[in-house]
Amino acid sequence: MSIMKKYRFFLITLGIFTVLFFINREKAAEAIQITGYSLKEMITVIPPIFVLLGLLDVWVPRELMIRYMGEKSGIVGIVLAIILGSAAAGPLYGAFPVAAVFMKKGVKFSNVLIFIGAWSTTKVPMFLFEMSSLGSLFAFTRLLVDIPGIIIIAFIIARITPKDELRKIYKNAEKF
Numbered sequence: 156m157s158i159m160k161k162y163r164f165f166l167i168t169l170g171i172f173t174v175l176f177f178i179n180r181e182k183a184a185e186a187i188q189i190t191g192y193s194l195k196e197m198i199t200v201i202p203p204i205f206v207l208l209g210l211l212d213v214w215v216p217r218e219l220m221i222r223y224m225g226e227k228s229g230i231v232g233i234v235l236a237i238i239l240g241s242a243a244a245g246p247l248y249g250a251f252p253v254a255a256v257f258m259k260k261g262v263k264f265s266n267v268l269i270f271i272g273a274w275s276t277t278k279v280p281m282f283l284f285e286m287s288s289l290g291s292l293f294a295f296t297r298l299l300v301d302i303p304g305i306i307i308i309a310f311i312i313a314r315i316t317p318k319d320e321l322r323k324i325y326k327n328a329e330k331f
Contacts, residue, residue: 197248211260224236224257228266232266250271250274255331268313269306273302277305285297
């Protein structure tokens with residue numbers, strides 16, 4: 156693989172920044188500042204997530220994950236996916252490496268999707284903030300709408316995803 160092909164996204168972004176610099180220097184400086192901030196945030200978030208993933212991969216046996224979150228886990232797998240997603244810390248892009256390890260460990264696809272949905276919408280700190288800022292009625296109503304919505308969407312996606320596509324997804328997770 157050539158170096159140009161390997162780093163094409165970076166080179167395209169660099170080209171866009173260069174063009175933007177000649178068109179509007181203030182906007183280019185702002186874009187570079189935002190990009191730097193995002194990179195700094197990722198560098199502080201991603202390493203701890205990968206350390207925890209390594210521990211999860213080594214300490215939690217595959218059979219245990221299959222029993223509690225696998226194909227025959229039922230309501231227990233759903234509840235665990237919601238609890239783990241809601242208790243997670245960090246931005247949403249941190250959920251995807253965790254989801255890959257879950258898939259590698261044999262977690263049911265719908266439970267992986269529920270975990271990602273819970274990570275993105277039902278985090279405990281967000282719930283507490285909503286209770287204090289918007290009131291407990293709003294916070295609980297949103298949670299009571301979101302949780303069934305996440306579960307329904309996860310089951311629909313799992314159901315309509317072709318089996319060969321699921322095999323490819325799980326195979327890619329194995330490489331992680």
